[in-house]
Amino acid sequence: MEAQPLPTTADAVQSAGEDEEHAPKHKVPLMAELEKPSMEPLSLASASSTWKEEDHEHEQRLKMAKGEMREVKEENQRLKRCLDQMMRDYESLKRQFHDMSTINNEAAEEVEDMVSLTLGRSSSDQNKNTCPETKPDLQNIQSPADSEQGKEEDAGQTWPPGKVLKGLAAPAAGEDEVSQQNPPKKTRVCVRARCDTPTLNDGCQWRKYGQKIAKGNPCPRAYYRCTGAPSCPVRKQVQRSVDDISILITTYEGTHNHPLPVSAMAMASTTSAAASMLLSGASTSTSRPGLNPSPIGTASANLHGMNMYTNSKQFYLSNSSMLSSSLNHPTITLDLTSNPPSASSSSSSSSSSSPFHKIPSTYPPKYPFTSLDFGSWNTNINKNVLGMSSDLAKQFPPHTNIYQACLQQFAKPSTPPPPPLPDTIAAATKAITSDPSFQSALAAALSSIIGGGNGGEAVQAMSSYVQAAQGQGSMGFQAAPSLTYSTSKSPSSPGDSRDDDTK
DNA sequence: CGGATTTGACCGGCGC
């Protein structure tokens, strides 16, 4: 836009410079010619002397003109350089803007790629709505015009009657067949956070379309639909924790197919990244639901207060409603509560409000359940191996322990920070998702863990990231402290998104 | 008055 007039100016300057460059050849004679007629009436004698004076005068003028031209040339050169610099800056900014845009889209695209990779095998059935969940994701790859074109399709296919999971428990007769017969439901991302307001302020626009009293929880569950775009398939469920009503459980489902406000990017990219990680694991570990005889166990990582504990499908759910809702949905939980998953809580009963620690081990979900705990400022790093099964722990040699590496990297006061407020979700989620290298490292780690592969790869990936972070001045993780300390800047809970979004 | 919310009805899946 603003660069447009610049070349024009440059051209003008350029042409002016060229004119001046050729000026001496024409200008001087021209000036002489112009002045000549006035000299004609003079006598020869006087004329000769006059000519000399005038020649001298002309030379003086010529010199002055040449000097001026030099100055103009120099000024022209300066302007040219200035213009070049401006153009370079403009291009640089343009590139940065483009990079930022692509980075923001990468997370979502990763999910889309994952989905199409893991679910796309059932392409034949997809056309017949037997794999509805992939539809919204796939359409995100399309241009807005395309998604607009498929608006009717979206409305019909995004949330069709679920008829696809009858054979979910059928024995695996090859992954392809299973995928075709039992396309998994859309990945869900569950966010647990302490929040006094009805909903989390995630930056998106939501419209409430229903409310139900779910069994086992006196608190009603509210159903919201994203109104960012008419065809946006994203929905969320909001429910208070049955154990601690101060904890708000928000479950996101689907991927936005429209531009998001900056305030919503953090959560959206986080859910996408989380779903991506989950899917990367699900693609390898859920091919045979219920047939894996040996629990892979859980693995956790404490990244400067961000407890990430991933769980295989052998991880158990405690809340019946969540179990039900997660029955056919791969679910990943981002725990932003301040309840640390103590070593005992993951396997035995505890007072923790987290519902993920108390389920009897007789509830094997059909999909892996992954949890990222951002609020657990567990100062006992050694105990953070808590979630790991002994087998998995062996795969994480002490010297490559993620926690230790991260602890060294981000050593912090042992005083636990205050529980994060809702708006800290954005900070926390941004912290883990804004860095692509972290995403890839985390995805690799989780893939290795969930897939039952060599945990060393996971450690390697994470270690490489930590090293990279060290070199980059703790990029990514540094945002973690802001997760906690930024809460002070907004003492009044900003939780109700509607207050912010609609006005 | 238009958009958002509420709330009872309805539907489909699932377990018995």
Next chain:
DNA sequence: GCGCCGGTCAAATCCG
């Protein structure tokens, strides 16, 4: 087949 339950719809209602 029946009942329970989660999820959605849509008319009624509310609200700015």
